[in-house]
Amino acid sequence: LMDGYRIEGPGDVLQALVRIQHFLGWVPPQLRKALSERTRVTETKIRGIIDFYHLLDAEPTAPWVVHLSTNITDMMLGQQTNIDRFNKYAKKNPGKIQVNETSCTGLCEQGPALLINGFAMGRINAQRVDDILALISTDTPLDQWPANWFEISSNIRKPGPLLRHHVVAGEALAKVKTASPEDFILKLDHAGLKGRGGAGFSTAFKWQACRKAIGDHKVVACNADEGEPGTFKDRVLLDRHIENVLEGMTICGEVIGAKSGYIYLRKEYIYMYGHINNAIKKRREAGLLTEDFDIGIHMGAGAYVCGEESSMLDSMEGKRGIPRIKPPFPVDQGFLGRPTVVNNVETFCNVALLADKGLDNFRSVGCSHTPGSKLHSISGDCKHPGIYEFPLCTSIAEMMKACGGKEAAMVQVGGAAGRLITENRFDTAIDFRRLYSAGSMMVFNSDRQPKDLLHNFSHFFVHESCGFCTPCRGGCQMLAAYSDQVMNGTLQKQDEKTLLDTCKLMMTTSHCGLGKTAGQSIGQIFHHHLKAQKAENQEMAHE
Ligand code: SF4
Structure with a gap:
């Protein structure tokens, strides 16, 4: 963690705090003062940064x-x-x-x-x-x-082209260099590569916009902050395919003309820091990372909202991760105001695969409108939880068959902020058209109730709302309070409408995606709860 680490300015505050916390278990006042003097960031601001991140402490903790x-x-x-x-x-x-x-x-x-x-x-x-x-x-x-207590298994249950692909460092990059950057962007476009972080945005469009943006210092940022409940596929890619991630990032750097790249790693994955750092060093030694384009690691400190790209950029700048007002978009003004491409870990692996194996190979998987494969982190009520790689446009029913989710009655696709799909809709496919997903699939059998999800997710959103805007800050609190009433059976009829109205308000007026998707997800789950409750009442009346 200290390898080559230096504190040079305000941008290093968060990284310094992460290290102090890691070694001391908290951030003592005298170090906050020293950090303030060194970086010219006020102590009050430093305290605000500590308070923002769940995994930093301004007060002494127990040993x-x-x-x-x-x-x-x-x-x-x-x-x-x-x-x-x-x-x-x-x-x-x-x-x-x-x-x-x-x-x-x-x-x-x-x-x-x-x-x-x-x-x-x-x-x-x-x-x-x-x-x-x-x-x-x-x-x-x-x-x-005992070391085995800390062993993290990969649990790859079904590998596909992406998980089978191990790039030879520099080979895919060399193939890209034989043609023009514009050619590779065209290839990305023909490949129909959509961002695998969940939003499904066109990678070609993003790269082209950044390439054309004004600015002589462009940046590549890899979002490795997967904090969406139920998602763990990037963990496996970083652990088993780090070379592919770095190759994809270097290709991006080459194509958009970037000078620097960063991996924003969630603090929960700190045990992989050394492994990633070593892979970067090996690439430097091989001359694949140079002064012209190098890659560093930025640690997160436990804030779900930093998975949102603009909050992640603020966090990379050493600040609290508050979502920015858009436009300007990161491709025009991202990290330190520089044009920045932000892509997910899995997207960069797909870039390496496409560059290495070619367009036809890439398009031979998936469906014509959304080619390629997708990794899914499957957990919950299934026999074989783990990582599954399916062609895009695979139905949930097929996925349940593969993971031993025979008894599945509901699947929450895309994490807490995603969509609840019930059994009668298991023919729905993850296709980045009707259904989007970063890859989280939480499986529930018929013993589970939608109200269990409602309660867990609404409290999750209270914990993770950054508090910047009122609809989300207050809305999440209200939804959690209502979900408590749902659980103990005291929710009044008139409050059902208020709950749904709160969800709608959050969807339309929240500042960033967290508040919008929280409202959407909770509203949808509550509808399922009302349906389930109605069916239960009818059954009781029948009996
Ligand atoms: Fe913060 Fe929520 Fe507002 Fe996003 S919607 S800015 S997470 S309070």
């Missing part, structure tokens, strides 16, 4: 800090028992351990999961909690804990 994921799939696997166990110990041993809840650790297929002093651990059960607490009781340093 042991645990963050337990409360994502719905972890809760379905019995996480509440683990939380209760940790809390019981914390109560008996004041000052020894701090127990926090977090929304997603990126380990949904190997949950229940947690972070212990920032390091991820999956498959937590009562026995593991007891073993952890025994080591905490004796203050055994983390590096003396």
